[in-house]
Amino acid sequence: MRVVDKTQLMSATEFDRTLQRLAHEIVEKTPQLEALVLVGIRRRGVPLARRLARHIEAILGRAVEVGSLDITLYRDDLSTVAQQPVVQASDIPSVDDRDIVLVDDVLYTGRTTRAAMNGLFDLGRPRRVRLCVMIDRGHRELPIEASFIGRVVQTSATEIIEVRMQEIDQEERVMLVDRVP
Amino acid sequence: MLERLRHLLAIEPLSAEQISFLLDQAKPFQQIQRHPLKKLATLRGKSVVLAFFEASTRTRISFGTAAARLGADTMALQAESSSLKKGESLMDTAQTLEAMKPDCIVIRHAASGAAQFVSERVGVPVINAGDGLHEHPTQALLDALTIRDRRGSLDGLAITILGDILHSRVARSNIHLLSKFGAAITLCGPAMWLPAELERLAPGVRRSFRVEEALEGAEVVMALRVQQERLNEPALPPDEYVRLYQLTEARLSGARPGALVLHPGPMIRGFEIEPAVADGAQSCVLEQVTNGLAVRMALLFLLIGGAGGPEDLAHAGD
């Protein structure tokens, strides 16, 4: 399937400013910061969570725990995955009684978040789970909401949002792209 | 991107990259064994047929548990070996299996080539859990995972395999696998079970007829079961075997210090292996069992999870 660039939603500078703003929001709205754990959802959620953590550390002056979660085993749509599904290890320091913020690039139907919560709950019992995303593009299919949102964008079903990051894509911006038949 | 695996019939045709990929995929499943809640819903609604035509408790339970922990249903088809002789043919069996519409078939059978036979006639992924004298691929994978975890890598190891090699599918699979990683493999056992052709099975294989010589410098020692039930020739008197080939502490001390001891199970303590070795510090048998579960979960996941069309994985998203 081919995709074609349509609109730039965020430049590199806007991206970084948004991250800073989100970091401040998380700090403001988390009463007990010692219990905070940022968990990035593979793949793009992971570098996002790390960057957020660095911003929060700059604000607080101390380290914040970061983990990563592979949701392949918790998806509900494995049969539609064409290529060989590949599972990677998850790496979360601790879950029990922690205030967890799941981090992902785009919130769409909500199924990834549901799968991530299943994964979290297999590991233990968190005190609270909230969601932080760069873009909320609507079209929810489950009762899921994000507590921390970079930007809300209206999209159609054929469009795709690409959050491109230095660590993965060697460039930094958020693009709206279209599927081409 | 590695060619997608459709069946797992044998180790011989796989590349070292494919094997490394399979071992890497087993790692998350090792992790899951340590979770308080070990059950996933990944393969919920999928069914796995366990077609075991040879007596086997351990492998069957391992596959059954692997399927269950992934949320899949299992259907067990067991044939007592006596009814095999009267025989429903494997062809009939394959057709019966297909009619059950499973998502995967795990088969163990006394005829070499049985897994391939079924895979050619049934349109469903097949995992070979042991076919005659030919291969037992999941055993070799779990052995490799055990070795890799303990030693850090599989490259260029000195391996000694001890026992009735001729009749061992575990030996064949291990020979193929470890040779692909540049191992120096020494086979040792009674001469009539150690034909010359074994040295040409894969690169890096040699035979030795004296166990002390065979163990010198070994970093990994695999002790095999002596397959009493598979011999259709006069068997060796047990005392002879014990005297010449039993893996004892004394003999093991001739190997490298800290050499790993592996056994596919079930062990007959006091026969092919001394109790002190079986339960000693160098023995990896318990890890082999756990790793067996992880490897089999990974395989079920890889073969069953995902089936569809030409969508790009990166965009199949939320």
Next chain:
Amino acid sequence: MLVIRKGRVIDPASKTDAAMDVLIDGERIAALGAEARAADAEIVDATGWIVAPGFIDLHCHLREPGDEASETIETGTRAAACGGFAAVCPMPNTRPVNDNASMTRAIVERAAAAGRVRVWPIGAVSAGSGGEGLAEIAGMKEAGIVAVSDDGHPVATAKLLRQAMEYCRPLGLPVIDHCEEPSLFAGAVMREGLPSTRLGLAGMPAAAESIAVSRDVQIAGLTGGRLHIAHLSSRASLELVREAKKRGWAVTCEVTPHHFTLTDEEVGYDSRYKVNPPLASPEDRDALVDGLADGSVDAIATDHAPHERAKKDVEFDRAAFGMTGFETALGLALERLYHPGRISLIRLVELFTTGPAGVLGIGRRIAPGEAADLTLFSLHHQWTFRSKHSASRSRNTPFDGRSFRGGPVMTIVGGRIVYRR
């Protein structure tokens, strides 16, 4: 009346290799060459074809009675005709075994009614081929057998073989033995070697055959009887036969097309490659080709062994032994022996005609007065063998889809055209 015009006649018995016409009147050859003229004869234009005496297959299985699902005398002889064979010798391991005169008569009568080509049965050596006590050999001879064999099994004991050879000597019957040492063969499904080790299949060593050949040739020497070794498959066995011939013992042997073509390296878990004796090593295969060239091997015989699907489409261990062979024999002989220049054309024809005839103690020639059995074949036309179009009832052959250069184009038996391409 039938005239075969402009063919190249190759007749080993008279060492003829020349273009000449052949006139057939009724069941006999009437004239050759310039005299082969007749006003109202049907004309067959054999330009570009070889005209040879009718091929003889010394070793085949027609399965009737007892296993008609796999083959019958009718379907088997039709396949034989398509392969260029004018006469075939079916082995006695039917159900029941052909070990008595009335059984032989029944087969001969059935063949006369429904057979496409001549059927010269081989009778059992021992009652039921069970290895104890001789069968009604003289009775069967009267009924029409041309040889005896316990094929499927080796002749059970040295003593039995000796008795049989002595008994058959005045009857003028050769004893054909399937040479196999049972304790080395037990449970084996292919040749022992690297392929069998890799596949995890039980194998038998070449010695399983040559030990039995050694026993047999010594008994031939002891008794002065005629011994023919069936489906020879190894160099070791061939050397024993050469040795025996040098000593003037009446020992002959045959090789099948699959044994001079395939090796154990081609065996996977495909039961179409499962035969007895098993496909041998490349060295053995090459030694057999040498033997076919230098005269140590007397005949090519197909060992056509049809099996219905249910007997073959099973796991390798349980599959029946054997492959069909009538229709691919000549194509393989041309491909492996003639086209690469290993043997001459006249030698090729010998292997299918005077060679087998000599084993049976009969003549086979193209001459006025002889039976009008002729095999016409081409050396050049491209064709592909497809088992689904085979005249045989069974499809168990690994040569399905194989292309050949040259093959049978017409088969004439007793003056009647029984096959035309």
